[in-house]
Amino acid sequence: MILRDLAHVRTGDKGDISNISVIAFRAEDWPLIERAVTAERVAAHFGAGKVTSVRRYELPQLHALNFVLTGLLAGGVTRSLALDAHGKCLGFSLLDLQIDHRPGQSASKAED
Amino acid sequence: MSTLRIGCGAGYSGDRIEPAVDLAERGELDFLVFECLAERTIALAQQARLADPGAGFDPMLERRMRAVLPVTARSGTRIVTNMGAANPRAAAARVVSIAGELGLFGLKVAAVTGDDVLDRLGDDLALDATAGHVSDLKGRMVSANAYIGAGPLVQALDRGADVVICGRAADPALFLAPLIHRFGWEMDDWTRLGRGTLVGHLLECAGQVTGGYFADPGVKDVPDLANLGFPLAEVSSDGTAVITKLPGTGGLVSRATCTEQLLYEIHDPASYLQPDVIADFSGVTLDEIGPDRVLVGGAAGRAATGRLKVSIGYRDGWIGEGQISYAGPGALARGRLALDVVRTRLEALGPCLRETRGELIGHDAILPAGRTGVSEPREVRLRFAARCASRADAERVGQEVESLYLCGPAGGGGATQTLREVIAVASTLMAADGVVPRVELLEVR
Structure with missing residues (x-):
């Protein structure tokens, strides 16, 4: 199972800082997302040594996480040499994150 | 009567115009806001102004105004926009001349200036996210603009402006100002200012809350994306609001679209720093109360920092x-x-x-x-x-x-x-x- 089976995302940028929201489709999957999608795993997903800081904020009433990341934007939209200078595509890259699902944990899509 | 209807007609400088005209024609709006300034836009506009003192405002100002003014002037819908960019006075003068051509005599247009702080920026101010100082950029600076708050926009509305044109202001302040003007909120009513900021934040990217930037076929489907409607909010005097869009338009307003936009370009949801308030979105609730209708509540606020962000x-x-x-x-x-x-x-x-x-x-x-x-x-x-x-x-x-x-x-x-x-x-x-x-x-x- 990958994160895309459980959640949707939106990516934003301010200066050289990126933020990615991760939002559960179904309330019953929120505990699994909250447990599995840690700041450490998100940083590791973007490649060793790239992310220089990551901070995770939780909004349980909305079943949403917000990750704030530095190190990924190569200077931000105004000066980056990157094709996707905003880093708009980063969130969809995160949807590739593997989620281990063990019996007893809720993940409605996994039973489909 | 107690609700105010406020729509968003643009979420960036190059945004589509047709959905804004639709909102103006059918939205029964009290206010229509156009948010058109990205981080760098004003620096580019300043360069244009240096080359031509009559330039430096949004290049689509004229097209937008010709499209909506005849409608809004008739319906009494008032416009707030940052399309003044680096030259709000020239933009206001242009709008006055367009309105004159359209025969809209008596229309009042306000220019809000003062965000340009290039001549007074201290050399010793620290630059964000670097070890540097303003002095490091000497000789290379093109522009420096402070993010001003709702205050001067409210003043313009209080004086009867039908169209308010500013340069750099905090994006949510464009929406907060009409709420303060209409409901008479005090400038230290942190809870209401926080709620109004939330309304502004949800609306400011226009189609991004009504199903734009959302569709993922088979996973997140959006009906009739080609005909995407722009958002409006029905705001109560206590600052709670319903986010919706016009019937017959494409797109989608749901808990999911609103949650994505709630966190868009937000860092700590409990501390969204604004000129007028530190808004707290950490307890926000979003409830689907009807088709394409989401009730928004739970925002809070506390006293502003007393410092303004400046983009250089x-x-x-x-x-x-x-x-x-x-x-x-x-x-x-x-x-x-x-x-x-x-x-x-x-x-x-x-x-x-x-x-x-x-x-x-x-x-x-x-x-x-x-x-x-x-x-x-x-x-x-x-x-x-x-x-x-x-x-x-x-x-x-x-x-x-x-x-x-x-x-x-x-x-x-x-x-x-x-x-x-x-x-x-x-x-x-x-x-x-x-x-x-x-x-x-x-x-x-």
């Missing part, structure tokens, strides 16, 4: 870029060879290439190269970009890519080259009392 535009060299495509069997290998060739040829330029980036679109331009076992792409597009001190050096980059036609691997096609001067943006904070906004009111006669 500065010259930062030139970026040259070239692209060329390879397709069919061996496309990836030919693309890689071409990258090696370009890199070797450009290395002859030496240290005047400050930073380079070479990649193959379709293979590793956005994400790192795919995992092993993934089939090779049928086509790739080489992209090589470099940051250079001079225009002449930057021009070499695209030329070296284009010359791959005759001097590179087999089968390259569709070469393009681009060149741009980099106006980068840095930010700092300055004391709010060092910024003195001014409101001027013009009337169409």
